[in-house]
Amino acid sequence: MPQSLIRLIDIHKQYETAGAPPVPVLHGVSLEIASGEFVCLMGQSGSGKSTLMNILGCLDSPTRGEYVLAGQQVSGLAPDALAVIRNRQLGFVFQGFNLLKRMSAIDNVALPMIYAGEGRAQALQRAQEKLRLTGLADLAQRLPNQLSGGQQQRVAIARALVMNPSVLLADEPTGNLDTATSEEIMGLIQRLNRDQSITVVLVTHEPDIARFGQRLIRLKDGRVIFDGPIAQGLGERVVAA
């Protein structure tokens, strides 16, 4: 059994709004993800999968519970400490690509390294390397609006990988792409997981996309209702429907 990379223990999250009762979103989620796994997170909207993803990504902190990432206690850290963890341990791929539109592809990819304090020359060299890995080396100097959706997502993946993070977090990465391009992007993520042993946590609501993964975690009303191999999880859904 490989050592667990991510360990969540009884994570609760509720949103406080002034003048209204707090809205609970997660009710005690506990799970472990081992290094090298490809995990898909599914659930209907309102199930808490996005909130869980934000907590995993250190973009948001849990109201209660423990989060240990690569042996480090993460819950309760200060904002700047969380920024360092996002920078070094986590790579994000978003549905809307989220590239900085004034910067060329390669500058976008290099930016996390710049924030890490690396020199510009080294940052650009590594960025070029990662763009080659995602198959976009030739378009490095283009601005995001000069690239297709699929190409932009490849830039985003290269950016997520540039700091050699422990985990790649992908939130509906194919949500804005057509079927053919979606297949390409998922193929790339699958290859990265298989060949580079990058741990992947992916949020999706499409079974076709989830099929690229190995393990399925299904959420409902802020609780884990299924955790097992993909085939079994998807099959069960079909039966239930």
Place this chain on the structure above:
Amino acid sequence: MNAPQVLQEALRALSTNRLRTSLTMLGVIIGVSAVVIMMGVGRGAQALVNQSISSMGSNLLVVFPGSQTSGGVRFGAGAAQTLTLSDAAAARSISGVIRVAPIVMRSFQLGYGNTNWSAMVTGVTAEYFPTRSWEPEEGDLFSEADLRSNARIAVIGQTTARQLFGDEDPIGKTMRVRNLPFTVIGVLARKGQSLDGRDQDDAVFIPLTTARQQLIRSTFPGSINLLFVQVASAEQMLTAEAELTDLLRARHRIAPGQENDFTVRNLTAIAQTAAVAAGAMAILLGSIAGVSLLVGGIGIMNIMLVSVTERTREIGIRMAIGARQRDILRQFLIEAITICLAGGAVGVALGISGAWLIASLSGLLVEISVSSIALAFGFSAAIGIFFGWYPAAKASRLRPVEALRIE
């Protein structure tokens, strides 16, 4: 992220919205150029006053012969020939007085070769020059021996020298005063304008004895036109002024209650008043300009706040990939400071040319110093930091999950 990268980011962000950036900058440009111009005008006025004060000589009392009433008609000050050489000699006994310089003067036609010129010819003693702290630029001043021997020698000012001798060296040349030949032995250093705007360099000085016996013969023996009295220190000026007044009243046998037949002026007091007024004007002008710089700064804060709101998502993305709070703070702060410094540079350039324009159009003395430029620059950087801080801090405190949610 190192300094050049931060600056490059700032320039990239600012260049995406050029119109807005330049309008924001305009506030700073106007403010800074106003500061530079106003401080230039204020300092110029101060410099003019200080120059006039130092050209006058320090701690001086000037005595004018007084008004005279003849058959009900009152003549102005200086009309009576009531001041005499013996008054001057008596003034030496007053405590604190270090120099006494009696003067006779009249305007004469001067000549040299084919050139002629008209100037005030002043008969003075050797003490006159140190009293006015006036040094020769070339040649010599006259001595006690020259006075005793009624020498026909002259020391002339720069303007007179230029008008009469042109490019020639006047030293040793013989000039005519009315029709008498005088040998020029010295040319005085430049003194510039007096407080009342006269050119003090258009002047001829000859020994008092020579003047009284050969040029300016008075019907009253021993009468003089003016008396300079120099006091050792500024603290003694008031008592010396009072003692001098008492002494002259006694000597002129003026009964109590009767008007003086002379006037004593304390030049230091006049000069100090002028200096205070000029200083107050400089402060007033500077603060008006400062207000406009402040308004420019508020404009920057406004725009930076709008910019933070517009770029919330960008801030979220940067935070997601590892920007710390201080990275975001620095980014927006550098943008504000860049606007201010760029605006400051343009403002200084505009201010200098504006000051030059004012100087050439109005003839005012405008003095642009390195320190006022440095002040304007420093002030605009400070404005950038001060007014950029709040929007930048606001940006840096955004929570990443909320910043990313904004479309």
